[in-house]
Amino acid sequence: MSEVEQLEQQVQRLSPEELAQFRAWFLEYDAQRWDQQIAADLKAGKLDALIAEARADFKAGKALKLRTITPLPDFGRCIAIYQCIYARWRTRTMHS
Numbered sequence: 001m002s003e004v005e006q007l008e009q010q011v012q013r014l015s016p017e018e019l020a021q022f023r024a025w026f027l028e029y030d031a032q033r034w035d036q037q038i039a040a041d042l043k044a045g046k047l048d049a050l051i052a053e054a055r056a057d058f059k060a061g062k063a064l065k066l067r068t069i070t071p072l073p074d075f076g077r078c079i080a081i082y083q084c085i086y087a088r089w090r091t092r093t094m095h096s
Contacts, residue, residue, distance in 0.1 A: 014022060041047055057063060 011019070011022065038047075
């Protein structure tokens with residue numbers, strides 16, 4: 001049994017309170033790892049092309065006005081969206 005499978009089983013045995021505590025810890029941990037990766041990729045120049053593309057789009061008037069986003073009632077859906085965006089970004093930066 002892999003380490004991930006063992007973790008999955010352990011998480012499944014957590015009480016609702018323990019699961020909430022683990023979730024809070026993991027989200028913070030994951031956010032910190034994300035920040036570290038973004039900082040490293042930025043320093044390594046891996047985001048330069050995306051930054052240049054965004055600046056060019058802005059100068060060309062292709063930027064949209066930001067609006068306030070109402071939080072989704074289903075937080076899990078937010079996490080799924082975040083993971084999808086991250087996966088697409090990682091794929092794009094790893095191949096550049």
